[in-house]
Amino acid sequence: MRRRGDPLGRPRIRFHMSFEPRRKNLRLEGFDYAQEGAYFITLCTHNGTCSLAKVTDNEVRLNEWGKLLESEWLQTAILRPYVTLDAYVVMPNHFHAIIFLHHQERATQRVAPTGKKPATGPKSASVGAIVGQFKAQVTKRINALWGPAIEPIWQRNYYEHIIRDEDDLNRIREYIEYNPVRWLEDEYYVS
Numbered sequence: 001m002r003r004r005g006d007p008l009g010r011p012r013i014r015f016h017m018s019f020e021p022r023r024k025n026l027r028l029e030g031f032d033y034a035q036e037g038a039y040f041i042t043l044c045t046h047n048g049t050c051s052l053a054k055v056t057d058n059e060v061r062l063n064e065w066g067k068l069l070e071s072e073w074l075q076t077a078i079l080r081p082y083v084t085l086d087a088y089v090v091m092p093n094h095f096h097a098i099i100f101l102h103h104q105e106r107a108t109q110r111v112a113p114t115g116k117k118p119a120t121g122p123k124s125a126s127v128g129a130i131v132g133q134f135k136a137q138v139t140k141r142i143n144a145l146w147g148p149a150i151e152p153i154w155q156r157n158y159y160e161h162i163i164r165d166e167d168d169l170n171r172i173r174e175y176i177e178y179n180p181v182r183w184l185e186d187e188y189y190v191s
Contacts, residue, residue: 031162034126036103038086038163040172041131043095044155048190050092051153055183065142065153066090072138073097082125087176094188096176098163099130131158 033039045051052066062070070090076099077085088097123129135154142153163169183189 032123032126033128033160034101034123036101038098038100038169039127040096040098040161040163041127042159043131043135044158044188045093046152046155048093048155048188049151050190052090052095053092055092055180058181058183060090060092060180062090064145068141068145069095069138072134072141076130076134080125080130083130087173089176089179091179091183091186091188093190096179098169098172098176099127101125101127127160131160 051063052069053060053062055061060066073085073088073095077083082102084100084102086098086100088095135158139149139153143149161172163172179186
């Protein structure tokens with residue numbers, strides 16, 4: 001007996017189809033990214049577009065977008081007193097930085113649920129919230145100065161590494177410092 005709509009009589013199977021591609025969760029499950037500690041973050045431009053700087057003679061030369069990003073990054077600790085900035089580098093198509101989160105009063109946490117919708121997004125004062133706000137502010141300033149970008153400025157998500165000890169911290173600081181010198185071998189290098 002043939003099933004309706006299928007010339008070979010195969011059973012109709014329904015698949016749950018999502019129009020959003022599934023993304024791999026990059027975060028450590030169960031870890032509180034708002035807790036005190038040191039974090040290494042990497043943000044990439046959309047499609048690896050070299051829109052922030054050029055590397056010439058092993059030295060980074062920021063363009064207007066890169067300068068804007070750097071100035072916005074330096075505001076991060078001023079706007080968020082629970083954040084201390086450490087080493088960072090703006091590269092042509094990505095940005096590396098180390099941040100320290102300190103204990104703080106959490107008076108600005110999410111409001112109590114109203115029963116309508118659960119709160120979404122990253123936890124207040126977390127690495128995710130800081131990165132999200134930073135990317136949004138840089139995008140807003142770029143769009144205000146040069147008009148809305150045709151394509152997104154940032155790649156979705158970001159990379160983060162929880163810095164576990166002094167050796168890890170020093171290794172990452174060295175990586176950041178020598179990133180321009182190693183640009184041609186960098187995983188993000190685009191010619």
